[in-house]
Amino acid sequence: xxxxxxxxxxxxxxxxxxxxxxxxxxxxxxxxxxxxxxxxxxxxxxxxxxxxxxxxxxxxxxxxxxxxxxxxxxxxxxxxxxxxxxxxxxxxxxxxxxxxxxxxxxxxxxxx
Amino acid sequence: xxxxxxxxxxxxxxxxxxxxxxxxxxxxxxxxxxxxxxxxxxxxxxxxxxxxxxxxxxxxxxxxxxxxxxxxxxxxxxxxxxxxxxxxxxxxxxxxxxxxxxxxxxxxxxxxxx
Numbered sequence: 001x002x003x004x005x006x007x008x009x010x011x012x013x014x015x016x017x018x019x020x021x022x023x024x025x026x027x028x029x030x031x032x033x034x035x036x037x038x039x040x041x042x043x044x045x046x047x048x049x050x051x052x053x054x055x056x057x058x059x060x061x062x063x064x065x066x067x068x069x070x071x072x073x074x075x076x077x078x079x080x081x082x083x084x085x086x087x088x089x090x091x092x093x094x095x096x097x098x099x100x101x102x103x104x105x106x107x108x109x110x111x112x
Numbered sequence: 113x114x115x116x117x118x119x120x121x122x123x124x125x126x127x128x129x130x131x132x133x134x135x136x137x138x139x140x141x142x143x144x145x146x147x148x149x150x151x152x153x154x155x156x157x158x159x160x161x162x163x164x165x166x167x168x169x170x171x172x173x174x175x176x177x178x179x180x181x182x183x184x185x186x187x188x189x190x191x192x193x194x195x196x197x198x199x200x201x202x203x204x205x206x207x208x209x210x211x212x213x214x215x216x217x218x219x220x221x222x223x224x225x226x
Contacts, residue, residue, distance in 0.1 A: 034215075036217075041121075041219065041220075042219050042220075043116070043118075043203050043205075043217030043218050043219045043220050044155065044203070044217045045217070046215060046216070089155060091155075097168065098143065098145070098160035098162075098167050098168045099145075099157035099160060099168055099170070100147075100157060100215070101157070102154050102155040102156070103154065104153070104154050105154075105155075
């Protein structure tokens, strides 16, 4: 299943700066997109989501942008904090489906 | 905050043995799921369960796999005859109503088949 792709396996960012994580998808039937954060030995934790009818959703330090024509979404974290160091997964679902399709994840390391 | 609880956290089993992974979803949730993540690979959907029956399953979820909600609180995944390639983290998740909002994952069970 290659429908959701995160092409950057890792990202290192200075504390206080912006982290930008990217995600591309191929299935035009996806109608809802989510970002999850995962620490070692824990399950994925929901972070933020966006419906396909929107192009931006903001929640505190986290903003997700959706470009449907490019089949691309991104997650911005501003400002980055040491506690943000984790693996971030992009996920998507087709309207009416129960399952989520995940990307491979991007490991974010925030340097002090 | 309500949690999805999974036990055990780590299970080692011999190839060919049956294994049961256990999950206690959040109490008012109606949709239940199993996902797995093989080391270094993506989180993959296995199965979803609603109203005491499977609502969707992936091609991974073959006849070796089964799910059950035996007593109204537990949700189990059984693998009848484990293979080496079944070694993975298995995540249980649950949802209150619409399949996306409030999708909550457990901490996972690491299954090692030797």
